[in-house]
Amino acid sequence: MRLPVNSGWLLVLPFLLLVGGLFLGPILNVLWISVTDPTPGVQNYAQLGSSDTLRRILWTTFRVCVICTAFSVILGYSIAYAMVHATGPAQSRMLGLLLVSFWISVLVRTFSWLMLLGRNGVVNSTLDALGIISAPIPFMRNELGVLIGMVHYMVPYAVLPIFAAMQSIDGRVVQASRSLGATGAQTFWRVYLPLTKPGVVAASLVVFIINLGFYVIPAVLGGGKVLMVAEYISVQVLITLQWGTAAMLAAILLFGVLALMFVMSRFMKLSTVFGGART
């Protein structure tokens, strides 16, 4: 008897069901809550039109995420570039340091930033002692603080896909550009950067998407004034019990990310971005 589908699927069927149950189930539940709590209808979504606060929170989230993504990817690109061009042992050390940074908990990081850049932190105290400033520079407890904390957290995530893209570049292509008379800058902008674009796009997507869910860093380093959507969702779930609003915002995030991926897919093959087969 021939099976109507490739029998290979049967092997992964249990896992597909598991993924379906554990991943799709909760997502569908969230979507369901967003149109049924507290009463059936689209009133939760209608809030987007009527509530300045919700729009402002979404805008803050978007703005912070975009800025953070830009800085993370630029810094990540520089680090990946240095790593690719480092020799064997140095490269291993850099990679090790990068991976170690995944171990540092977000709470430790936020605490460290406050020690370093807080009102009475090391930097402000030093500048004050040197007579360079008369009042502390407000690095923390504002949007700048949130950005510093988030960028620091996200840079390693940006480095890895860019590093992989850079490693796959044939060094002769860069030599070819120079032999053809291009300066270092021309070679970078016209050859190197375009060839690492899939890595940059992958890094941007990963960083942006993870940023959307940031909670602790904005809550602490923002001093309560930088309210991002993840924290707001958490408040609606845990404190105000407005689960419909929370689910609606979660759905907006989900659809926002899907829309983003759709737009990206119009410009380039996402399979290339995520390391799939190049055709």
Add this chain to the structure above:
Amino acid sequence: MHDKNFMRETLLQGAQAFQAGKLQRRSFLALCGMAGFASASVLAGRAEAAAGEIVMWNWGGQSEECHQSAIGAAFTKDTGVPLKFDTSGPLQGKIKEMVDSGNVTADVCDADLFDAVALGKTGHLEALDYSVIDKTKTIDGYALEFGISIILYGYAFMYDTQAYPDGPPTSWADFFDTAKFPGTRSLYKWANGSLEAALMADGVAADQLYPLDIDRALKRITAIKADTIYWGSGSEAHDMIVNGEVSMGMVWQNRGRSIETETNGRYKLVMNQALAMPGAYIVPKGNPGGADVMKFIATAQSVPAQLDLFACLGMTPTNPEAIAQMAEADQPYSITSAANMPNIALNDPTWWGENTDAAVNAFLAAIS
């Protein structure tokens, strides 16, 4: 935080496998993406509960050992029933989720009395058995159908004695006056306490606060927004003060004493116009431990338990008998002591139980 730790470890292993070439880049990136979604997840893991034991759902840290020594030891001695803990923090949303899911794993929650009002109304709580629990062993009005106040905490403020050497601030009016008392302030960011403080600063009498005039309160709060930062946890409030980020900071009153000690008196607690908050024990609907939990709550009302909790956590007793037995030196830090009582305000759990959503969201809209 458990979910996050798990995701971080998974990611780390993923990154290593990715480098070793064992994991495809696509899979690794998918993992990173999942971590992004998962980090927004708010529900933490919890201990399993069973009949024959009482599981207390509290906030972890010191409170676990304090509750065990102050209440658990005596309770287990009397009843033979052990006391266990789930320390993931019984926020309203988590209690609601637990009861709705049908998998109730906690017997008693160390919550707020306004939670008893909000969740009692929606059927998520067991009614208390006042044949076992004594209504008279708490403050008047703090023994409700679905919860009873066992201890009191409260909102007060501390100030930097070096910032105001000539005349320290003594009231919320001073706290909200940045012209007379320049410097950065801190307030609690989920509205509670902050709204009352603003109204008292605006001249509302302590016994006339409720129903809260939210708009009036927010006017005072936004007026000093540029000089205010907001905290979401007790340790954050503590750090803002001891790190010198603020020259006046709102704190949970029971932590004030240790900050005074820690900073050698540089920061001083002002108890005038403090807002007493009834911390309450509430029982999730269908709790696995059954009726034993009522005996547990009764044990918590006993004088020794109340005094031990104060010694251990700084939470003020609600049993009038326990308050009367407190040491002289402890009286200033006990929010309902005879000396403090005329100068403080009492939180109205019913108003908060019915208006938390409106108050918190209005507050967030104003400060963000």
Add this chain to the structure above:
Amino acid sequence: MTNTSGSLHLKSLSKRYGAFTAVDTIDLHIQKGEFLTLLGPSGSGKTTLLMMMAGFQDITSGDILLDGASIAHTPAEKRNFGMVFQGYALFPHMTVQDNIAYPLSVRHRPKAEIDARVAEMLDLVRLTGFAKRMPKELSGGQQQRVALARALCFAPPVLLLDEPLGALDKKLRIEVQAQLKDIHRTVGTTFIYVTHDQEEALSMSDRIVIMQNGRIEQVGTPSDLYQHPKTTFAASFLGKSNFLHRDGAVFALRPEKIDLDPEGKGKGANKVTGTVQSVTYFGAVLKYQVEVPGLDLIEVDVDAWRGGQALPAGARVDLTWVDSAAVRLSDQSL
């Protein structure tokens, strides 16, 4: 765009990595317009030498002069040398048009000039009509020609080619060799060509530099090198040779310069007799392996059409050659 320059002078050029010497005091004059091939096995230093000329390898000592002026410390992009890489190194994200236009566009030339020049180049490499293709849409041979067009587009005085035909199959390789030679004649640029393939070197070069262990083994025209190898290495690397040890000297004797006759029929100044060990038919030639007492196996090529019926293994044969056929080498006899 014709070149008035393109002569290169390498003066005592060396490249050392610690104790290892990759290129060892090379002295060489390369004429303007010449097609010069660096031939050697892998590790002989030929690619390193090319990369030093290109500017991608620092030189440890010595100098490189272009038309008499030192370029030893001129960065690669300022040398204006075209280069064709092994594997072509086309820009995968650019069309054929943009690849070829690249050297002009980085020099900010007017668009009209670029378009005209690219068209001219496409015509030169016979790829007119392929301008809008992406490199991955082309065959290996076509990619190779795009790389050539790109490297020649800005009329460099010198074109460096690093095993450019290495990735092509044999039939295509011979075809492209002829095209390359044509193009060399057309543009008149100095070509410096690295290969390990002796046939490629023989068929295309004006002069060949045989390299071994970082040193020049011998320089000369293809026929000069083939007819008059100076060392055992040169004689064996370029073509095949039998080596005869006589009077304390070594002589190289090409297989096709030996006459093979049945025993007793051989006539010539030099004659040895041996037994056929094997014979292999190659169409144009018959290759005999003949065992001669006191000598190594001697290889003999006989024109197949002239030789008639092949002699079987075990047959006794006379091998004869004229004096001038055996070339005395500089190596000492062992």
